[in-house]
Amino acid sequence: MGVAVVTAGKVPVSYVLRRLTQTVLVLWAAFTLSFVILYLLPGDAVLTKLGSAEGGITADPEELAAIRAEYGMDEPVLVQYLDRLFAALTGDFGTSVTTGETATHMVVSALPSTLAIAVPALVLAIVIGGGVALLGTYTRQRWLGQLLLSLPPLGISLPPFWVGLLLIQLFSFELRLLPAMGAEGISSVILPSVTLALPVGAIVAQVLAKSLATQQAQPYVDVVAAKGASRVRVHIGHVLRNAAVPALTLAGVVTGNLLAGSVVTETVFSRDGIGRVTADAVTAQDIPVVQAVIVLAAAVFVLINLIVDLVYPVLDPRIAHTPAAGPAKERIHA
Amino acid sequence: MPDTVIGSARSRGRNRPLWHAPGLVLSLFVLVIVVSWALVPNWWTTHDPVTGVPAERLLGPSSAHLFGTDETGRDVFARVVHGAALSLQATVIAVLVALVAGSLLGLVAGYRGGWADSAIMRVVDVLLAIPSILLSLALVTALGFGTTNVAIAVGVSRIADFARLMRAETLRVRSSVYVEAARVSGLRWPGVLTRHVLPNAFGPVLVLGVLTFGTAVLEVSALSFLGFGAMPPAPEWGSLVSSGRGFLATAWWLTTFPGLAIAAVVLAGNRVARAIDRETEHQ
Numbered sequence: 001m002g003v004a005v006v007t008a009g010k011v012p013v014s015y016v017l018r019r020l021t022q023t024v025l026v027l028w029a030a031f032t033l034s035f036v037i038l039y040l041l042p043g044d045a046v047l048t049k050l051g052s053a054e055g056g057i058t059a060d061p062e063e064l065a066a067i068r069a070e071y072g073m074d075e076p077v078l079v080q081y082l083d084r085l086f087a088a089l090t091g092d093f094g095t096s097v098t099t100g101e102t103a104t105h106m107v108v109s110a111l112p113s114t115l116a117i118a119v120p121a122l123v124l125a126i127v128i129g130g131g132v133a134l135l136g137t138y139t140r141q142r143w144l145g146q147l148l149l150s151l152p153p154l155g156i157s158l159p160p161f162w163v164g165l166l167l168i169q170l171f172s173f174e175l176r177l178l179p180a181m182g183a184e185g186i187s188s189v190i191l192p193s194v195t196l197a198l199p200v201g202a203i204v205a206q207v208l209a210k211s212l213a214t215q216q217a218q219p220y221v222d223v224v225a226a227k228g229a230s231r232v233r234v235h236i237g238h239v240l241r242n243a244a245v246p247a248l249t250l251a252g253v254v255t256g257n258l259l260a261g262s263v264v265t266e267t268v269f270s271r272d273g274i275g276r277v278t279a280d281a282v283t284a285q286d287i288p289v290v291q292a293v294i295v296l297a298a299a300v301f302v303l304i305n306l307i308v309d310l311v312y313p314v315l316d317p318r319i320a321h322t323p324a325a326g327p328a329k330e331r332i333h334a
Numbered sequence: 335m336p337d338t339v340i341g342s343a344r345s346r347g348r349n350r351p352l353w354h355a356p357g358l359v360l361s362l363f364v365l366v367i368v369v370s371w372a373l374v375p376n377w378w379t380t381h382d383p384v385t386g387v388p389a390e391r392l393l394g395p396s397s398a399h400l401f402g403t404d405e406t407g408r409d410v411f412a413r414v415v416h417g418a419a420l421s422l423q424a425t426v427i428a429v430l431v432a433l434v435a436g437s438l439l440g441l442v443a444g445y446r447g448g449w450a451d452s453a454i455m456r457v458v459d460v461l462l463a464i465p466s467i468l469l470s471l472a473l474v475t476a477l478g479f480g481t482t483n484v485a486i487a488v489g490v491s492r493i494a495d496f497a498r499l500m501r502a503e504t505l506r507v508r509s510s511v512y513v514e515a516a517r518v519s520g521l522r523w524p525g526v527l528t529r530h531v532l533p534n535a536f537g538p539v540l541v542l543g544v545l546t547f548g549t550a551v552l553e554v555s556a557l558s559f560l561g562f563g564a565m566p567p568a569p570e571w572g573s574l575v576s577s578g579r580g581f582l583a584t585a586w587w588l589t590t591f592p593g594l595a596i597a598a599v600v601l602a603g604n605r606v607a608r609a610i611d612r613e614t615e616h617q
Contacts, residue, residue, distance in 0.1 A: 029460040034472060041476040153608075157600040159552055161559045162575055162593030165582060169590075173583040180582070260465035264556055268579075279560055282471045290475050298463045 011313055019309055023302045030298035031088055031291075035081055038287045088295065094288030096281070103292040106277055114273035117189055117265065118258045121196035125254070128197070129204030136205075137212040138235050149209055155202030160261060164195040164268035181270040192269045196261045200254055207250050211243035218242075245316045252305040259297050358609050361602035368599050371418035381409035383416035384567050392585050402587035404578070410587060414595050417569035421554060421596075424485035424563070424570075428550040431489025433543050436496025437535075443497065444504025445527060455501070458494045466491035467553060474562045481564045488553045492546055499542055503535030541611050548603040555596050571596050 093103040136148030172180035179188045262275030281289035386407030393403045401410035443454040473487035558572030571592050578588025
């Protein structure tokens, strides 16, 4: 494939520009959607919350008007929208109504704590999910294959918050091996990471197993086997190699799932992090913080998809960038 | 569950009597039981789900209290049975919101084309870019808490899937020869949509609805676990798990059994959905 990689693997500049524009547009739309949901949908219900969070119940119309003015809500909707959009461009999503900190600072400072469980969870998900898929499609023992490949649907069906609580019961209270909560030392990372890894690993296993099964049915497998390659070599060197590249388009979904899963996981294990900040912000109806998290999640998703789309043709030179080729998520959800 | 093997099982699963798939039979059985919990809870338990017996606090599972009792002496089994109505209702609302709103958007996008199509599909792109639970959380922030709002929020976060499917189906039917024939014979577009597009797209959309059922149960219960669903003492499944959190060390049954109910329903729903999906794929 050597020569082909160099010539066909180049990404045309026009394609890069088009994908960049697309990315920016989706981000802008994500901001707009979150603005519509959070600032326009409820009207005075949220305004009352904003007021009561500042102290006192504000049923009195004069006070309501004062709060409206303070948050710029007496302006026409379009002015409010543009104000917030330009502020967001500079990374300013407003001030949290509960802590008084900027929403951006709250989210950014919570990031390391979430990464501390999300990175091990990702590694676990890939190793175990990938292992299950590889072994499940490799084995010739029918019962073993069926057993292994029935695990991903099981993993997707279990409520993560329940799994986390069962793990606490078993490992913290029965066996007294690991702490049930907190963030001190490596041992406190293990249970949250496992909890977070379960649904993600299940998705990785499911998609990879399907991709592997598709590749196993290709004629080249028989050719390689006929030429004398061992089964392991066929499976790892050829089938996996071809199956892994399509599975790469899952990267954006996996990252999104890790971020989304942190909400429940960090609540179950009483850990700080983006998920906890989100859950607390929703409880307090702290709109600026919720919006910052939503836009961050969308940004991470579109950026990862952008990177995958740009790297994809280098890894798989058969993919040509014709105008018909859609963004990565077209392939994931198809 | 012998039919869970990806790919190779496709051909074996066809045209076999139901009892050859014990996993599927068990799943249907679970769903029938849970639906009967929701419809006629009094067939299953005589205990009061809201008022407890103070003398019977935190008792372990026994024949009198199948799932044990909680810190105020309420029977946990009675709470799970009575909670089925709340949780299933929320799930059904969520699936309906996603199905109806998504299908309408997809229909308009596919049928109108042009700028309407572009605008709707860009919104769908954005909905797909935000993890569904975060999107539901944003909606719950705006709409306020409660079972119905949680259900609507979960439904809205699933609109994108239905819109994409319906759009694809509409485009497929639209370009077919018989629709062209119907157009030439003078049938207007509204007629084409109701007489040809909708009946043809209904099958796949319904399958997606069943597939969404499991995810919707999980998301509704996650949001109610986080405390955004029904107010206590309403026995919603997610909040049952959450309220047992304080007794993990002493009363394992408080979290284990309600969670088991959620897991069983999701597993059963997904198993049935896979079977329906496989059946319709053959047609």
